[in-house]
Amino acid sequence: MKQLLVALVLVLGTTPGWAQWLDRPWQDIPRTADGAPDLAAPTPRGPDGKPDLSGLWNGEPPLARLDPTILEPWVMELALQRQQEYYRSRPYYQCLPSGPEVEQSADWKRIVQTPAMLVILDEELTYRVVHTDGRELEANPVPSWMGYSVGRWEDDTLVVETNGYNDQTWVSRRGVSHSEQLHVTERYRRPDFGHLRVDVTITDPGAFSEPWGYSVEFELAADTEMLEAICDRTSDAWTGNLSDSSDRAVSVPVETLERYVGAYTGVYGGAERTFDVTLSDGQLTATIIRGYTSSGLGAAGLGEGAPRLLVPQSETQFDGLGLGFRFVAGDEGVATELIVTHISGNYTYTRDE
Template sequence: MRGMRTRPGIVVVGCAAVAWLGLASTPDAQWLTLRTPGIPRLSDGTPDLKAPAPKTSDGTPDFSGIWKTPTGRYLANLAADGVEVSMQPWAGKVYRERQENFGRDRPSAACLPHSVTDFDAHITPRKIVQTKDLLVMLFEGYHTFRQIPTDGRAFPRELEPAWFGYSVGKWERDTLVVETVGVNEKTWLDDAGHPHSDALRIHERFRRTDFGHMTVQITIDDPKAYLKPWTVSFGWELMPDTELLDWVCENNRYFDIIPK
């Protein structure tokens, strides 16, 4: 259970430092005593997060639930684990400029949407709602959502660039494989300022390893911005017995605290 929850604040990304500010502590006034049905429990009633991963009635892995990224490490820098990221000259220049000005122009500082990778790594919870042909992620942060069709459709012939692009998914045994294209160039891959071009293709692999844990693997394939694809991996944790809270980006204080 959440108990007392701190709303995520602001990430300040410098050349060598990352600072998190909690803007407010919010008690769980919304569904405080909620007990999520269908969750395996230990003898004391606590959720058994190491129980086997569930499946739907047709045998497909069931990703339903509320999930969190337990650390802001990969939101601050998607390549935080030291993966080699070889940039094209223009991309390297943009990245250095964003580092030097502490990410003043990052879209989320103006309450604009995060990118696909940003939201994968974001510490605010996301609820997965899964049907036979569609998986939807409802993000608590910024009150937004992402749709991933799993009905076998192809990408549209003409892509109008969008904040989350266009995603299609398919199941490979117990792993959901997602490809995304058509992401507009206003988005950043992370708060560190890794850029991308209109050629970006994001490959994601989601696997629920047990009831309470999900592995997330992201491959960035963008030959206009990077000399070769690069891959990162991290985990999500299930948040049982709770619900999403009301989280609206309004009058973001980011510009009040970063260096001028």
């Protein structure tokens, strides 16, 4: 899906002139005594005295927890249907703009601030224009993928209001939709030279019974450059559904399942993670109890951290919401390792003592 241009990377590794762009020091920025960018330096300001938000920013995807009880029934029904289809209709997987999707609110962004507008450039080649010239949002704009944005200053905070989204985008990669009544409010604060915080509030009476929100923390990515990331193939060729694993389910004795119960700890995405495997009514369930940092909305059955019913495909191999789980038993038949198969590879988790 999203890929850095391999050819560009190869050239960067062989052409000194181009390679300098990725580690070329920026000019005219504050630095510490050792020459590093001084991220704690005072906030830069424009001629009007307001914070200048310009810069190249990088942030971790936020943890957005959404109470499932505020979802309108049609939103939950559609999200669960998309889950069964491995989310293959996600706009991002179709090489379409992600619009207001939570997971695309962070990562790499370049902000260019002028007196009349703020331009936000994303690494996947989409962009937004926030007009700060005093205009107001239109009541009934032509729906668009990225919406229409206006901004105003409240002291040192830039408040951005956006409407006019079409209903083709999602607010979460977990399949959570919105209606064309969606209204997004963002509050941008730059407390010092090297940090930017964005507080986001989502309001959509057609999809959610009350507003909800999340925050994104960015750090200035000084002395480097942003490479483009492109989507060069869609999910049209994806096949299968989650229900397929139930059709292939086999019967496993409860005595065998009992040997798999326990906590298993390993490393995923550079962080320690623990799966807790439990047994109830003859069914195994796996739940991430530590190291869950994904930005899934957390609605029951939707988020990565939601409990996963393990459907047996053999005595040792199970399927759980699209992930493969294989238990490795020791000499006494009790599982000592859990191998979780993800699209990015196999990850080994060792049973906790």
